[in-house]
Amino acid sequence: MTQQPPDDTNRQLGECPHCGRDVPVGAFCGNCGASLTAPAGGGRLHSYAVSPGEHVARPAIISTLFPHLPQRHANVFREALGVGVLIVILLAALRLYTSALIASAVLLPLLYLLYLYEAEVYEEEPVAVLVATFVTGAALGTGYTLVTQHFAAVALSGNVRGPFITGVVQPVIAQLLMIAGPLLLYARGRFTETLDGLAFGITSALGFTLATVLAGYWHTFTAPLVGEGAVSADVVLRVLRAGILVAIVNACTSGTITAMLWQDRRGRAARRRAGSWRGRNAAIWVAFLTQIALGVISYYIGSLVGLVALWALAAVLLLVWLRILLHHALLDDATDIGVGPTSPCPECHYLVPTMNFCPACGVDRQAAPKQRRAAEGGTGMAPSHG
Ligand SMILES: [Zn+2]
Numbered sequence: 388m389t390q391q392p393p394d395d396t397n398r399q400l401g402e403c404p405h406c407g408r409d410v411p412v413g414a415f416c417g418n419c420g421a422s423l424t425a426p427a428g429g430g431r432l433h434s435y436a437v438s439p440g441e442h443v444a445r446p447a448i449i450s451t452l453f454p455h456l457p458q459r460h461a462n463v464f465r466e467a468l469g470v471g472v473l474i475v476i477l478l479a480a481l482r483l484y485t486s487a488l489i490a491s492a493v494l495l496p497l498l499y500l501l502y503l504y505e506a507e508v509y510e511e512e513p514v515a516v517l518v519a520t521f522v523t524g525a526a527l528g529t530g531y532t533l534v535t536q537h538f539a540a541v542a543l544s545g546n547v548r549g550p551f552i553t554g555v556v557q558p559v560i561a562q563l564l565m566i567a568g569p570l571l572l573y574a575r576g577r578f579t580e581t582l583d584g585l586a587f588g589i590t591s592a593l594g595f596t597l598a599t600v601l602a603g604y605w606h607t608f609t610a611p612l613v614g615e616g617a618v619s620a621d622v623v624l625r626v627l628r629a630g631i632l633v634a635i636v637n638a639c640t641s642g643t644i645t646a647m648l649w650q651d652r653r654g655r656a657a658r659r660r661a662g663s664w665r666g667r668n669a670a671i672w673v674a675f676l677t678q679i680a681l682g683v684i685s686y687y688i689g690s691l692v693g694l695v696a697l698w699a700l701a702a703v704l705l706l707v708w709l710r711i712l713l714h715h716a717l718l719d720d721a722t723d724i725g726v727g728p729t730s731p732c733p734e735c736h737y738l739v740p741t742m743n744f745c746p747a748c749g750v751d752r753q754a755a756p757k758q759r760r761a762a763e764g765g766t767g768m769a770p771s772h773g
Pocket residue numbers: 403404405406407408410416417418419420421
């Protein structure tokens with residue numbers, strides 16, 4: 388389904404006030420992505436580079452963690468996520484606690500694996516990517532849980548596990564393990580895009596979190612499937628936190644680190660803002676300090692409601708932080724590639740010149756599903772050189 392723009396403005400060229408290039412006249416500069424109509428201009432905070440209809444500072448799960456989905460597919464995933472959460476709550480309300488816990492732990496990883504398949508993030512190497520991210524993350528998560536549980540059992544006699552171990556050491560180790568698999572891919576240098584790094588970090592974190600939940604609650608799986616007594620809101624909250632909130636937090640911190648590592652390797656833009664608040668080092672510090680803060684506060688927090696509120700707040704803030712970083716990283720990634728051949732935009736479906744950004748809707752072509760870009764032979768996705 389392709390449409391012509393209302394007029395033939397995309398054939399006319401005009402100078403972009405932000406990058407100074409002659410670009411097709413439209414709502415956005417196809418070269419640097421700046422808004423040519425809104426006063427916001429170069430930063431275009433009202434229009435997220437992955438999903439131009441959304442504000443950058445919106446705590447949205449799908450358009451942040453699943454950036455390669457075009458709008459229509461994003462809606463399907465959004466509905467699936469909503470239905471999944473309802474099923475988890477329903478199972479918990481029916482006192483099928485084990486099923487509720489498994490459903491909440493599996494929900495996001497399952498959606499993410501479907502997403503990798505849908506967008507073909509792994510290109511021709513699905514097995515290598517899955518092993519380096521999801522499988523490695525899950526294996527390390529299992530090992531991590533078994534070791535920490537072993538030490539917890541040993542420590543029961545003498546309480547050696549203070550806030551420093553549970554609040555600082557364990558979160559730092561967990562975070563390092565979550566990015567270990569993606570670093571193998573980083574070392575190989577086969578995948579070059581910022582959004583590749585993001586997907587690898589998230590996949591690994593979700594595999595790790597799934598394994599820690601399943602291994603950590605294994606003892607409850609051998610208990611009767613249906614719980615005793617009245618349903619307590621406590622159980623619902625506990626299940627939602629363990630399976631979903633922790634997964635979102637881990638996906639965000641790991642995705643931030645790997646996305647910024649990958650973007651940094653692209654060079655130019657990264658060097659320009661090496662010491663900036665949205666440079667690689669700042670992103671890594673924020674990710675680790677957030678995990679430490681959550682670990683320490685969770686150690687001292689007494690109430691379950693407080694704990695869930697803390698993790699929900701962290702998930703929201705991290706989603707917004709990740710979006711801000713991604714948005715600017717994608718704008719920074721753009722290099723001058725000229726005006727390419729006309730092709731349908733994967734987001735708005737107008738026939739537009741293939742450039743870094745769609746001149747009509749402003750979406751970054753890096754955020755298009757990979758197989759579609761390959762089919763178009765578009766130049767917008769080519770890794771930049773020079
Ligand atoms: Zn421009």
